[in-house]
Amino acid sequence: MSAPLHIHLTPGDEAPLYRQLVRQVVAAIASGHLAPGARLPSLRELAKTLVVAPLTVKKAYDVLEERDLIETRRGQGTFVRLDAGSSSREATERLRPLARRLLVEADLANVDPEALSLLLDRERTRLREERETREEAS
Amino acid sequence: MSAPLHIHLTPGDEAPLYRQLVRQVVAAIASGHLAPGARLPSLRELAKTLVVAPLTVKKAYDVLEERDLIETRRGQGTFVRLDAGSSSREATERLRPLARRLLVEADLANVDPEALSLLLDRERTRLREERETREEAS
DNA sequence: CCAACTGTTATAGTCATCTATAACACCGAA
DNA sequence: TTCGGTGTTATAGATGACTATAACAGTTGG
Numbered sequence: 252m253s254a255p256l257h258i259h260l261t262p263g264d265e266a267p268l269y270r271q272l273v274r275q276v277v278a279a280i281a282s283g284h285l286a287p288g289a290r291l292p293s294l295r296e297l298a299k300t301l302v303v304a305p306l307t308v309k310k311a312y313d314v315l316e317e318r319d320l321i322e323t324r325r326g327q328g329t330f331v332r333l334d335a336g337s338s339s340r341e342a343t344e345r346l347r348p349l350a351r352r353l354l355v356e357a358d359l360a361n362v363d364p365e366a367l368s369l370l371l372d373r374e375r376t377r378l379r380e381e382r383e384t385r386e387e388a389s
Numbered sequence: 390m391s392a393p394l395h396i397h398l399t400p401g402d403e404a405p406l407y408r409q410l411v412r413q414v415v416a417a418i419a420s421g422h423l424a425p426g427a428r429l430p431s432l433r434e435l436a437k438t439l440v441v442a443p444l445t446v447k448k449a450y451d452v453l454e455e456r457d458l459i460e461t462r463r464g465q466g467t468f469v470r471l472d473a474g475s476s477s478r479e480a481t482e483r484l485r486p487l488a489r490r491l492l493v494e495a496d497l498a499n500v501d502p503e504a505l506s507l508l509l510d511r512e513r514t515r516l517r518e519e520r521e522t523r524e525e526a527s
Numbered sequence: 528c529c530a531a532c533t534g535t536t537a538t539a540g541t542c543a544t545c546t547a548t549a550a551c552a553c554c555g556a557a
Numbered sequence: 558t559t560c561g562g563t564g565t566t567a568t569a570g571a572t573g574a575c576t577a578t579a580a581c582a583g584t585t586g587g
Contacts, residue, residue, distance in 0.1 A: 281496040326554030326563045342498030349491045350512045359419040360480030374488045442577045464533045464584030
C-alpha cells in the first residue's frame with residue numbers, strides 16, 4: 252500500500268510532466284505528507300492514475316533518487332529515504348538561485364522587502380492550510 | 390549606441406539560452422542598470438557578443454515584449470519601455486509560484502522562516518554589491 | 528537613390544520530451 | 558517453484574522546443 256499523493260499534472264505546460272511530478276513529490280515530502288520511510292505508488296500504479304506512461308513516472312523518480320530524497324528497491328517499490336531532507340547542503344544550494352529570482356522579480360514589481368516578507372508569510376500560511384485540508388480529506 | 394549589458398550565458402544549461410537571456414535582461418531592468426527608454430543592443434550585435442544566433446536573441450526580446458517590459462521599432466531598435474515595471478499586477482503574479490517553490494525547498498532543507506529571511510537579506514546585499522561593482526567597471 | 532543599419536520571417540536540422548511496446552530481473556507470498 | 562507484483566532497460570516513433578542559416582522588410586542618414 253502507499254499514500255494517495257494528491258497530484259495534478261498539466262500537459263502542455265511550460266514544465267515537462269516529469270518535472271511537474273518531481274516538484275509535487277518534493278512538496279509532499281517537505282510538508283510531511285510523505286513521511287520518511289513511506290512507500291510511493293508503484294510506477295505502473297501512479298502512471299495509470301495520472302494517465303501518463305510508466306517511463307515518465309520513472310524519469311521523475313530517477314531525479315528524486317538523484318537528489319537522495321527517495322530510494323528504490325527492485326521488486327519491492329520506491330520509498331522516501333529515512334534521512335530525506337537531512338542533506339541540507341544540497342537543498343540549500345537550491346535555495347540561492349531561487350531566492351535571487353524572487354528578489355529580482357520583486358524589485359521589478361516595486362515590491363518592498365517588507366512587502367515581500369509579508370507575501371512569504373501569507374504563502375506559508377496558505378501552504379499550511381492546504382496541507383490541513385488534505386489531511387481532513389483523508 | 391546601447392548599454393553594454395554584462396551578460397553571461399551557459400550553453401547546455403537546464404534553462405534554454407533565450408530564457409537565460411530573458412532573466413538577465415529582467416535583472417538589468419529591475420536593478421536600474423537598464424533605465425526606461427534605454428536602447429538594448431541590436432539582435433545581431435548582441436548575438437555576436439554572446440555567440441548565439443540572432444533568432445535566439447529575438448526570441449528573448451519577444452518574451453520581454455510580451456511582458457510589456459520592452460518595445461521594438463522595426464528599423465530603429467529595441468528599447469526599455471518608459472513604464473517598465475509599472476504593471477506590477479503581472480509581475481506580482483509571477484512572484485507567488487516562485488515564493489512557493491522557495492518555501493517548499495526551504496522546508497525540505499529544514500530552513501526556518503527566520504533563517505530564510507536572513508538568507509534573503511544576504512542575497513539582497515549581494516545583488517546590490519554586484520550592481521555597484523558593475524557600475525565601477527563602467 | 529542607396530547603403531548600412533534595424534527588426535521579421537521562413538526553412539531546416541538537432542535534440543528533449545513523451546508515448547508505446549516489449550522484454551528483462553528481482554522480491555515476496557501462495 | 559510459481560505467480561503477481563515490483564523496478565529496469567531497450568527500442569522506436571511523434572511531437573515540439575531550440576538553434577542556425579538565410580532571405581525579407583522597414584528606417585535612417587549620406
